[in-house]
Amino acid sequence: MRTIHINSAIQSYDIVIGEKLRHQIKDYLPKNYSSILVITDENVVYLYGNDLLQALKGNKVFLEVVPPGETSKSIQVYYQLLTKALEYSLDRQSLIIAFGGGVVGDLAGFVAATYMRGVDYIQVPTTILAHDSSVGGKVAINHEKGKNLIGSFYPPVQVLYDTETIQTLSLQDVRSGYAELLKEAMLANENFFTQLLSISLEQIAMKDLITALETGINIKATIVEQDEREAGIRKYLNLGHTLGHAIETRLGYGKISHGEAVAIGILFAMYVSQQELQVKLPLKQVKEWLTENNYPIALSFEQIDDLVEFMMHDKKVINSEIQMVLLKKIGEPVLHNINKQQIKKYLHSFIMSEVKG
Amino acid sequence: MRTIHINSAIQSYDIVIGEKLRHQIKDYLPKNYSSILVITDENVVYLYGNDLLQALKGNKVFLEVVPPGETSKSIQVYYQLLTKALEYSLDRQSLIIAFGGGVVGDLAGFVAATYMRGVDYIQVPTTILAHDSSVGGKVAINHEKGKNLIGSFYPPVQVLYDTETIQTLSLQDVRSGYAELLKEAMLANENFFTQLLSISLEQIAMKDLITALETGINIKATIVEQDEREAGIRKYLNLGHTLGHAIETRLGYGKISHGEAVAIGILFAMYVSQQELQVKLPLKQVKEWLTENNYPIALSFEQIDDLVEFMMHDKKVINSEIQMVLLKKIGEPVLHNINKQQIKKYLHSFIMSEVKG
Known part of the structure; x- marks a missing residue:
C-alpha cells in the first residue's frame, strides 16, 4: 500500500x-x-x-x-x-x-x-x-x-x-490508460518514457503495471500541486488532448477510447513540434510502439474540416488560436499558439506522412 | 461613490x-x-x-x-x-x-x-x-x-x-429588496432595524435607500468574509429562507417575489424563536410594518403539507432535521434543529395566530 x-x-x-x-x-x-x-x-x-x-x-x-x-x-x-x-x-x-x-x-x-x-x-x-x-x-x-x-x-x-x-480490464482499456502514462512520461521523465516503449501491453506483469501507475500519479500530482487551476504548467497535461478530444467528438463518443484518441494526438503534437520548433523527436519509435500495441492511428483527409472545427471549440483556444502543447525534447514541453489555417495544413501533411508510412 | x-x-x-x-x-x-x-x-x-x-x-x-x-x-x-x-x-x-x-x-x-x-x-x-x-x-x-x-x-x-x-424599480421590487435588508438588520444591527421599521416604502427618499443598501452590503460582506463556504455563521443569512424558498416553490416561481416570501419566513422564524427559545421578540411591530407596506403575509392550512415537503428538500436539512435560524434577540441569531412533525405543528399554530390576528 x-x-x-x-x-x-x-x-x-x-x-x-x-x-x-x-x-x-x-x-x-x-x-x-x-x-x-x-x-x-x-x-x-x-x-x-x-x-x-x-x-x-x-x-x-x-x-x-x-x-x-x-x-x-x-x-x-x-x-x-x-x-x-x-x-x-x-x-x-x-x-x-x-x-x-x-x-x-x-x-x-x-x-x-x-x-x-x-x-x-x-x-x-x-x-x-x-x-x-x-x-x-x-x-x-x-x-x-x-x-x-x-x-x-x-x-x-x-x-x-x-x-x-x-x-x-480489457486490452482496449489497458491501451487507453497507457496513452496517458506515455503522455506523463513524455512531459517529465525520460527514463520512464524509455521503459514504457520497451513494454508489450499484452504481456505486462501486474507488478510493473502498478509501478507505472504510481510513477504516472506522482508526475501528475507534482504538476497539479503547483498549478491547480491550470493557469500555467498544468496546461502541459493537455499534450495530445486538443486533437484527441476532437477525434472523440468527431467519431462519436465510445467509437474510440479516450486514450486511443489521445495517442493519435500525441503523435500529431510530436509531428507539429518537429516542424514548428525545428527539433528531432523519437516520433518513429512512439509510432512503432503504438502500432505494435494495436492502437488505431489512421485519420482520413475528409475528417480534417470537422476536426479543426471541434479543435476551435476546445478549452485551449484563446483569441481564436489553438494553444498546443509541443515538445522541445522528451521532458521539456512548451506552449505554442497555432492558428486555424496552420493547424489545417499540419493535419493534412500529418495524414499524408501517415499514408506514405 | x-x-x-x-x-x-x-x-x-x-x-x-x-x-x-x-x-x-x-x-x-x-x-x-x-x-x-x-x-x-x-x-x-x-x-x-x-x-x-x-x-x-x-x-x-x-x-x-x-x-x-x-x-x-x-x-x-x-x-x-x-x-x-x-x-x-x-x-x-x-x-x-x-x-x-x-x-x-x-x-x-x-x-x-x-x-x-x-x-x-x-x-x-x-x-x-x-x-x-x-x-x-x-x-x-x-x-x-x-x-x-x-x-x-x-x-x-x-x-x-x-x-x-x-x-x-416597481414597488413590489422595492418590497422584495427590503425584506433582505430587514433580515440583515435583524441579524446584526439593532439601530438599523429600528430605522427600517420607521420607513414607509412608498415614500422613501433615494438617498436613504442608498444608505440602507450600503449598510446591508456591509453586514453581508462582514459575514461572508468570515465564512465564505457557509460552514458556520454564514448560515445566519438564511433567516427566513427555509420557509421562504418553500413558499416560492409551492406557489410557483414568479407568483410571489423572493423578498415577499422571505418576509413571511422571517415572521415565522420570529414566531418559532419565541416558542422554542422562550424569548420575546418585536414580532408585532415587524408584522405591522410588513402589513403597512403591503407585503402579502397570508398562508393557508391546506398549504402546510406541501410547504413541509419542500422544506425537507432544502439545503439546510441535515439528517432529516431542518436547521432553522432563530433569534434570541435582534442582533443575536442562533441555529436550531427542528424535526418535521414539530415544524408542521408550528406552521399550524402560526397560521392560526395569523387568522386570529
Whole structure:
C-alpha cells in the first residue's frame, strides 16, 4: 500500500494505492456522513458492486448505476443524478462515491461539485486511465459541441485506488490508460518514457503495471500541486488532448477510447513540434510502439474540416488560436499558439506522412 | 461613490456603489478580455441595455437576453446559455457580465462558474434585492424540487452597483429588496432595524435607500468574509429562507417575489424563536410594518403539507432535521434543529395566530 498526498489550495487529500482497498473503504471515510450515494456504471457494478456495498454496511447507502461510456457524461444523465440525490434526501453532510473509470469520476464529481453548492466525494477509480482523471480535481460533463466543456475544479476528499480492480480490464482499456502514462512520461521523465516503449501491453506483469501507475500519479500530482487551476504548467497535461478530444467528438463518443484518441494526438503534437520548433523527436519509435500495441492511428483527409472545427471549440483556444502543447525534447514541453489555417495544413501533411508510412 | 472590499479565500473583489456606473464599466474591467458576454433580462435590456453596450464599445461583445423571473433559472436556460457561449467562441479569457437582478446574477454566475471550468464574471446588479445575491459568490439554478439546489461558490471579479438603475424599480421590487435588508438588520444591527421599521416604502427618499443598501452590503460582506463556504455563521443569512424558498416553490416561481416570501419566513422564524427559545421578540411591530407596506403575509392550512415537503428538500436539512435560524434577540441569531412533525405543528399554530390576528 502506498499513499501520495496532494496539497491543494481548495482542499488537500490523499491518494491511497493498494490491493483490495474497496473492501476497506470504511476505514478511509474522513468523517461520519449522513448518507452516501455510490455512482457507478453497469460494468463495474456487476464486477465489484457487492464488494463496495458490503464494505459500506452500517451507513445509509444509495446506489445509482449509469450506462458505461462517454455518453453518460451528458446534461441529461447529470440532471437525473441530481434528481435522484434529492429523492434520496442527500444533504450537505452526505458523501458521493465515484466508483468506476474516468467517465464515472468526471460525472459523479461534477454532481458532487454542484449539488447544493458542493458536497464531499471520494474517487474510487477502477481503470488505469482514471489514474489521470481521479487526481487533480477536474470534473466535467460534455456538451454536444465538445468534451468536458461544462465543469469545475473540485478536488475529492480522498482517492482510493484498488489495484485489484484493474486486473479485469480489457486490452482496449489497458491501451487507453497507457496513452496517458506515455503522455506523463513524455512531459517529465525520460527514463520512464524509455521503459514504457520497451513494454508489450499484452504481456505486462501486474507488478510493473502498478509501478507505472504510481510513477504516472506522482508526475501528475507534482504538476497539479503547483498549478491547480491550470493557469500555467498544468496546461502541459493537455499534450495530445486538443486533437484527441476532437477525434472523440468527431467519431462519436465510445467509437474510440479516450486514450486511443489521445495517442493519435500525441503523435500529431510530436509531428507539429518537429516542424514548428525545428527539433528531432523519437516520433518513429512512439509510432512503432503504438502500432505494435494495436492502437488505431489512421485519420482520413475528409475528417480534417470537422476536426479543426471541434479543435476551435476546445478549452485551449484563446483569441481564436489553438494553444498546443509541443515538445522541445522528451521532458521539456512548451506552449505554442497555432492558428486555424496552420493547424489545417499540419493535419493534412500529418495524414499524408501517415499514408506514405 | 463608495467601495467595499471583500476578502475571499477563492478570489478577492471590490463592490463599487455609485451613480451612473453602468456608463463607466470599461474603467472597472480588471484586465483585457478576449470577448465579453452580457447576460441580462428583457426588462433590463429595454431600460439600460444600450447604455451598457455603448460603454463596452471597442470590445468584442455578445448579448443574451432571458425572460425576467425565477423560471429562467432552469437547467434548460442554463444549457442554452452555455451553447450560445460556445457558438460565440467564448474562451477561458472571456468575461461574462451579469446585468440584472438576483435571477440574472445567479444564472449568469453559474454559467461563468462552469463554462470551461470557470471564467471571470462581473455582477452589475439592478435591483435592491440583488445587493444580497451579488455579494458573496453564491451562484445557482433551480431544480423542480427546490430553489438554488444546483450551484457553486464562485465569487465575481467585481460588483458594480449603479444606483441609478434602482430608481426604476416597481414597488413590489422595492418590497422584495427590503425584506433582505430587514433580515440583515435583524441579524446584526439593532439601530438599523429600528430605522427600517420607521420607513414607509412608498415614500422613501433615494438617498436613504442608498444608505440602507450600503449598510446591508456591509453586514453581508462582514459575514461572508468570515465564512465564505457557509460552514458556520454564514448560515445566519438564511433567516427566513427555509420557509421562504418553500413558499416560492409551492406557489410557483414568479407568483410571489423572493423578498415577499422571505418576509413571511422571517415572521415565522420570529414566531418559532419565541416558542422554542422562550424569548420575546418585536414580532408585532415587524408584522405591522410588513402589513403597512403591503407585503402579502397570508398562508393557508391546506398549504402546510406541501410547504413541509419542500422544506425537507432544502439545503439546510441535515439528517432529516431542518436547521432553522432563530433569534434570541435582534442582533443575536442562533441555529436550531427542528424535526418535521414539530415544524408542521408550528406552521399550524402560526397560521392560526395569523387568522386570529
